[in-house]
Amino acid sequence: MAHALVIGGTGMLSETSLWLVSKGYHVSVIGRNPNRMEKLIEKSLDKSLFTPVLVDYSDDNLLKKKLRYINEQNGEINLIIAWIHSYAKSVLDIILREISNCNKVEWRLFHVLGSSMNLSDIKGELNIPPLCRYRQVQLGFIIEGENSRWLTNKEISQGVIDSIKNDTLINIVGNIEPWEKRPLA
Numbered sequence: 234m235a236h237a238l239v240i241g242g243t244g245m246l247s248e249t250s251l252w253l254v255s256k257g258y259h260v261s262v263i264g265r266n267p268n269r270m271e272k273l274i275e276k277s278l279d280k281s282l283f284t285p286v287l288v289d290y291s292d293d294n295l296l297k298k299k300l301r302y303i304n305e306q307n308g309e310i311n312l313i314i315a316w317i318h319s320y321a322k323s324v325l326d327i328i329l330r331e332i333s334n335c336n337k338v339e340w341r342l343f344h345v346l347g348s349s350m351n352l353s354d355i356k357g358e359l360n361i362p363p364l365c366r367y368r369q370v371q372l373g374f375i376i377e378g379e380n381s382r383w384l385t386n387k388e389i390s391q392g393v394i395d396s397i398k399n400d401t402l403i404n405i406v407g408n409i410e411p412w413e414k415r416p417l418a
Contacts, residue, residue, distance in 0.1 A: 234259050236307045238300075240290065240328070241316030243269040246345070247276075248390030249314055254282045258312070261303040265289050291321045300331040309336045314393055316345040325359065333362035341366045343396055345389075348373045348409050370396045373407030374415050381408075381416045 235258045242250040242262035247269075253260045254277050261284040264270050270285045277283055284307055288299045304310060310332050317324050325344070332340065342365055346355060352369050361367045370393050374381050384392070384407050392406030408414070 234308070235311045236261065236303075236309060237312040237314070238263070238303070238310050238328075238332075239314045240324075241345070242314070243273045244316075245386040245389045246314060246316055246393060247273050248387060249393045250283075251276055252390070252394050253312075254279055258282065259284065259307050261286055261307060261310075263288060263290060263299070290317065290324050293323060293327055296324065296327055297331055300328065301335065304332075304335040309338055309340070311338070311340050312397070313340065313342045314345065314397075315342060319347075329360065329362055329365065333364065336364060339364045339366060341368060341397075341400070343368045343370055343393060345370045345372065345393060347371075348407075348415065352403060366400075368396060368401060369403045370401075371403070371405050371409060373405055373409040375407050376414055381414050383416055 237253045237258040238261045239246055239250045240263045243264035250260050250262050250273060259282050263286045267287055270287060274280050274283045284303055286299050286303060288295050290296050315325060346369060352371060372384055372389055374383050392404060396404040
């Protein structure tokens with residue numbers, strides 16, 4: 234069975250987590266909030282296909298232990314969807330290193346990034362292992378007439394799902410230009 238890891242999978246990526254289960258993946262979900270994790274799992278048609286991973290990913294040592302545990306329990310990770318806050322700079326490097334050490338097969342990483350991020354700079358800062366197929370999903374905004382708004386969680390999840398389905402190297406969800414049209418609040 235294919236194994237997916239979703240980082241941030243109880244919030245804006247919850248629909249992505251549920252979609253992966255519906256496609257037959259075993260889904261390990263990293264989140265901090267036990268209530269949100271429980272609500273996510275309750276929505277699933279097959280609760281046995283979820284492994285909740287309650288961890289603050291800024292705790293490097295605990296994150297490493299949890300990654301090794303889910304790999305031992307659920308097998309090699311074939312797919313990672315990663316929404317990581319900017320304050321946790323080392324997290325993606327830790328994940329890349331740990332999964333690379335555990336995996337002997339090719340795997341894909343969909344890195345979800347905010348609208349103001351420079352995609353080439355982000356990719357250039359990462360040490361992407363040979364078996365990792367790195368993809369980027371940049372979240373933008375929606376322009377509606379003279380106004381604009383940020384993407385909804387549903388739109389974000391759908392954009393990530395589309396990226397997975399199409400195996401898109403770079404997918405911009407919504408608009409990132411013109412930048413002066415972005416919502417201010």
